[in-house]
Structures are given as C-alpha cells and as structure tokens.
Amino acid sequence: MPQIADIRLPVIQLVKVSVDYRGAKGNRPVLSEVSVGFPERTLTAVVGPSGAGKSTLLRCASGLERPSQGKVFRGSRELDAMDEQELTAFRSLFVPQQPELLPALTTYENVAQASCITGLKAQQTAIMETLRQVGLEDEAGQKPAELSAEQQKRVTIARSLVTDPEILFVDEPADSLDHAGGRRIMNLLRAMVEQGGRTVVMVTRDPAVAACADRVVFLVGGRVVGKIDWPTADEVAAELARQQP
Numbered sequence: 001m002p003q004i005a006d007i008r009l010p011v012i013q014l015v016k017v018s019v020d021y022r023g024a025k026g027n028r029p030v031l032s033e034v035s036v037g038f039p040e041r042t043l044t045a046v047v048g049p050s051g052a053g054k055s056t057l058l059r060c061a062s063g064l065e066r067p068s069q070g071k072v073f074r075g076s077r078e079l080d081a082m083d084e085q086e087l088t089a090f091r092s093l094f095v096p097q098q099p100e101l102l103p104a105l106t107t108y109e110n111v112a113q114a115s116c117i118t119g120l121k122a123q124q125t126a127i128m129e130t131l132r133q134v135g136l137e138d139e140a141g142q143k144p145a146e147l148s149a150e151q152q153k154r155v156t157i158a159r160s161l162v163t164d165p166e167i168l169f170v171d172e173p174a175d176s177l178d179h180a181g182g183r184r185i186m187n188l189l190r191a192m193v194e195q196g197g198r199t200v201v202m203v204t205r206d207p208a209v210a211a212c213a214d215r216v217v218f219l220v221g222g223r224v225v226g227k228i229d230w231p232t233a234d235e236v237a238a239e240l241a242r243q244q245p
C-alpha cells in the first residue's frame with residue numbers, strides 16, 4: 001500500500017530544526033535536528049510523552065517560535081523570508097490549547113477581531129460562513145462565559161479558520177473536553193481535511209485522538225522516532241508504551 005508521503009506533497013516542512021532553551025545548567029536541547037513534512041490534505045498527529053517537545057515543534061511549524069537552528073518551509077517558501085505582516089497572518093493559524101477569547105466580545109466579534117489582527121479583515125458573510133462551518137451559527141451573539149468548553153474551543157478554531165486558510169495547527173484539540181465533546185471536535189477537524197481540503201497538524205498525548213489522524217508522528221526527547229499511517233488507537237498506545245524513555 002502506498003504511504004501518504006508517496007502520494008501527497010508536504011505543505012509544511014521542517015528541515016533539521018533544533019531548539020535549545022537556556023537554563024541554569026546551560027543550554028538544554030528541546031528539539032534535536034527534527035526533519036519532518038506535513039503532507040497536503042492530511043491530518044497529522046504529533047504524539048509523544050509530556051515534555052517531548054510536541055508544542056515546541058508545533059510553534060516552530062506555525063512561525064510562533066524561531067528555531068535555534070534549521071529551517072521551516074511553507075511550500076517552497078522559507079518562513080524566515082516572510083515579512084512581518086505575512087508572518088502575523090501565518091501565526092494566526094495556530095489554535096491554542098486553551099481558548100484565548102476576549103470575554104467582553106460575542107462569538108461573532110471574537111472571530112471578526114481575529115481576522116482584523118491578521119490584516120485580512122473578513123466580511124460579515126465570511127464570518128457567518130465560518131461560524132456555520134464550526135456549528136456556531138446560533139451562538140453568534142453569545143459571550144464566552146455563556147458558552148460550553150466545547151463551544152469555546154469551536155470559537156477558538158473559528159478565529160483561525162476565518163481567513164479560509166489551507167493549513168491549521170491545533171494544540172491538544174480535545175484537551176479539557178469530555179469524550180463525546182472531544183470526538184465531535186475531531187469530527188470537525190476531519191471534515192476540514194476531507195471536505196475542506198485543508199492540511200491539519202495537531203499535537204496530542206491521547207492515542208484515541210491520534211487515531212483520528214491519517215498519520216501519527218512520534219516525538220520522544222525532541223527527536224522524531226517513528227511514524228504510522230492510518231493508525232488504530234491500540235497501535236498508537238503500543239508504540240507510545242514501547243518508546244517511553
């Protein structure tokens with residue numbers, strides 16, 4: 001059976017990316033020469049134990065963090081070659097683990113405000129279409145405190161989706177949701193790939209969440225140690241157990 005990389009081009013590519021953090025005991029490597037591509041129209045899960053460097057990898061891939069060494073490409077374009085406005089728009093495609101919503105604004109206003117930050121101010125029809133895509137048409141006028149955790153997560157996704165991007169980076173999509181809520185969010189991300197033709201890269205520690213992906217990339221101690229295409233939750237859990245440092 002052909003593997004995903006054989007049939008799909010990478011939209012995002014990390015080449016020998018290393019990240020060091022300076023600590024009391026000198027430099028500490030968090031990512032070590034990570035080379036990985038995220039294929040187009042594919043949902044990829046980056047999986048690994050706590051502290052493996054998953055979120056750091058996602059931040060580097062989305063331009064939120066600059067690697068100490070190595071390069072990150074979007075298509076053939078290096079992120080370093082982007083100007084500040086382009087980079088700001090690109091960074092807005094990162095969906096944070098915790099919803100970062102403005103409490104005084106409604107759902108509609110939170111999404112509109114996100115599009116303004118990118119410099120690509122969205123029109124009313126685009127905002128309403130985004131709310132429809134994430135299942136929040138009826139909550140457009142509600143403030144974050146009036147929404148469930150799952151709905152807040154949907155608003156957070158909508159803030160990145162409003163500019164109709166081809167890529168999304170999602171940090172722990174099902175975190176702090178119950179099983180059913182997490183499953184619905186994963187269905188939403190899958191629909192973005194299958195119906196929307198988007199590329200989604202997510203980070204998770206949960207094998208059941210990872211099994212919703214087309215591909216799982218295992219990260220341990222800041223290094224890519226394996227990949228599985230079209231995995232089951234049991235396969236992901238077994239690989240994680242095998243690779244515990």
Ligand SMILES: Nc1ncnc2c1ncn2[C@@H]1O[C@H](COP(=O)(O)OP(=O)(O)OP(=O)(O)O)[C@@H](O)[C@H]1O
Binds near residue numbers: 048049053057
């Ligand atoms: N800004 C920073 N300064 C110093 N150390 C950091 C910084 N950010 C992350 N780290 C450290 O780098 C390591 C990797 O962090 P990261 O959040 O990328 O891992 P993770 O795999 O996403 O972990 P988790 O699953 O627990 O969120 C951790 O040990 C963390 O403490």
